[in-house]
Amino acid sequence: MNLLDTLLRCAAALVVFLTFPLIIGQTEHKVMAHMQGRLGPMYAGGFHGWAQLVADGVKFAQKEDIVPAGADRRVFQLAPAVSLLPYLIVLLAIPVGPDGFVGQAVDAGLFFVLAVMGVGVIGKLMAGWASANKFSLLGGLRTAAQLMSYELPMVLAAASVAMAAGTLSLPGILDAFEWYWIPWQAIGAFVFFTAGLAELQRPPFDMPVADSEIIFGAYTEYTGLRFAFFLLSEYAGILVVSALTAVLFLGGWHGPLPDDLGWLWTILKTFALAFVVIWLRVTYPRLREDQLMRFAWTVLIPLALVQLALTGVIKVAIS
Amino acid sequence: MKGQPVAAVAADPAVGSGYFDAYAAVGLLAVVGVLFVAVAFSANRLLRPVVYSPEKLLAYECGVDPVGEDWAHTQIRYYVYAFLYVIFAVDAIYLFPWATVFSAAGYGAGTLVEMFVFIGFLAVGLLYAWKKGVLEWT
Incomplete structure (x- = not known):
């Protein structure tokens, strides 16, 4: 292994991890504002408030760090990092362009990505439990229940793509991609993206952080940089889920342009999906907790099973 | 890169x-x-x-x-979901190694039947949990 090369790739992943979520966050500010007939941030940085999130970051870094007296101190302080880092590690395995344009190709990439993303839930449970606050605890449990319920349809939908491609390697899946996968895997795409949205606790699936009921769920007691890390993990999550949906279901780097520009397609598709995430937030009201759980188990999982059957039958028929 | x-x-x-x-x-x-x-x-x-x-x-x-x-104190319901998840997810994990080989030459229809048996098991499990009222609160 070339150590320098690998270090460079890791550094690139870190840079993407620290910039792209900010771009998505800024887009959310502006898109939401315009959809609601507002202007959004206009001052920070001069041009249409482009530096708003940078300014937010500077502010967060200077805020006092408060650990409640009753809290489980170490666990409380570690939780944001546990919630944040899985998304960084996932980014490394997502292919951007053809011919090895990927942070690091992992053999069982699909499996690896799903497994690592699942670690984030521990961070949220840690935060909810360690805060010594009723609302945090309730929020943490809701988060955990939601993440587990939606993990299953997500895994099943991802398995459908693995069946279609006959490999678990993410670049391998893209190498096997054909245009007709898009209609063929459409149900899976819907299930995967919706479940991803729920994993991020984005509206309309934001019951675990419902401000009208439980303040801010597991993050209620957090201040300053640790709070900022939880927010960053949400936006990094949007990036990861959008990128994964683009890679698994929308053909990643495949597009009408020559292969050299494949990376452009990946990024375009990712941001288009991130836009949809923001759009859904503005469009739909929050689901009630029981509706939210029922939706996962009685709608998404049966749909995912239908997709599995469909994939299996068609794959055997064409091979 | x-x-x-x-x-x-x-x-x-x-x-x-x-x-x-x-x-x-x-x-x-x-x-x-x-x-x-x-x-x-x-x-x-x-x-x-x-x-x-x-x-x-x-x-x-x-x-x-x-x-x-x-x-x-909080709802016991949340922990039922944890149980359900463990049961189903452990099953679902077996799909991944199988997915890479099921359409390989010499498998074809046989593995497809197996898949339907598998999906059938999952579906029956889900229906049972549903029937038991675990998935609906009201």
């Missing part, structure tokens, strides 16, 4: 060292990540003010003084 064959080699399971290379890179990134968090928290320690007051350390409950215990 473009066009370098390192990653492509690592993607091939037949190449022995590729496997460890890939996960070594993941480990390295994990170290980079931990360093990033450590640096961020240390910098934060230098930048932020520290002004103690006992009120700040109270649990936040809508701005009024907290009532009762810090850890409250």
Whole structure:
């Protein structure tokens, strides 16, 4: 292994991890504002408030760090990092362009990505439990229940793509991609993206952080940089889920342009999906907790099973 | 980064060292990540003010003084979902190794029947949980 090369790739992943979520966050500010007939941030940085999130970051870094007296101190302080880092590690395995344009190709990439993303839930449970606050605890449990319920349809939908491609390697899946996968895997795409949205606790699936009921769920007691890390993990999550949906279901780097520009397609598709995430937030009201759980188990999982059957039958028929 | 064959080699399971290379890179990134968090928290320690007051350390409950215990009783329902998840997810994991070979020459229809048996089991399990009223609260 070339150590320098690998270090460079890791550094690139870190840079993407620290910039792209900010771009998505800024887009959310502006898109939401315009959809609601507002202007959004206009001052920070001069041009249409482009530096708003940078300014937010500077502010967060200077805020006092408060650990409640009753809290489980170490666990409380570690939780944001546990919630944040899985998304960084996932980014490394997502292919951007053809011919090895990927942070690091992992053999069982699909499996690896799903497994690592699942670690984030521990961070949220840690935060909810360690805060010594009723609302945090309730929020943490809701988060955990939601993440587990939606993990299953997500895994099943991802398995459908693995069946279609006959490999678990993410670049391998893209190498096997054909245009007709898009209609063929459409149900899976819907299930995967919706479940991803729920994993991020984005509206309309934001019951675990419902401000009208439980303040801010597991993050209620957090201040300053640790709070900022939880927010960053949400936006990094949007990036990861959008990128994964683009890679698994929308053909990643495949597009009408020559292969050299494949990376452009990946990024375009990712941001288009991130836009949809923001759009859904503005469009739909929050689901009630029981509706939210029922939706996962009685709608998404049966749909995912239908997709599995469909994939299996068609794959055997064409091979 | 473009066009370098390192990653492509690592993607091939037949190449022995590729496997460890890939996960070594993941480990390295994990170290980079931990360093990033450590640096961020240390910098934060230098930048932020520290002004103690006992009120700040109270649990936040809508701005009024907290009532009762810090850890409250909560719905058992949430833990039923954890059980359900473990049962189904452990099943679902078996799909992945199978997915890579099921359409290979010589399998075809046989594995397809197996798949329907598998999906059937999952569906029956789901229907049972549904029938038992676990999935609906009201």
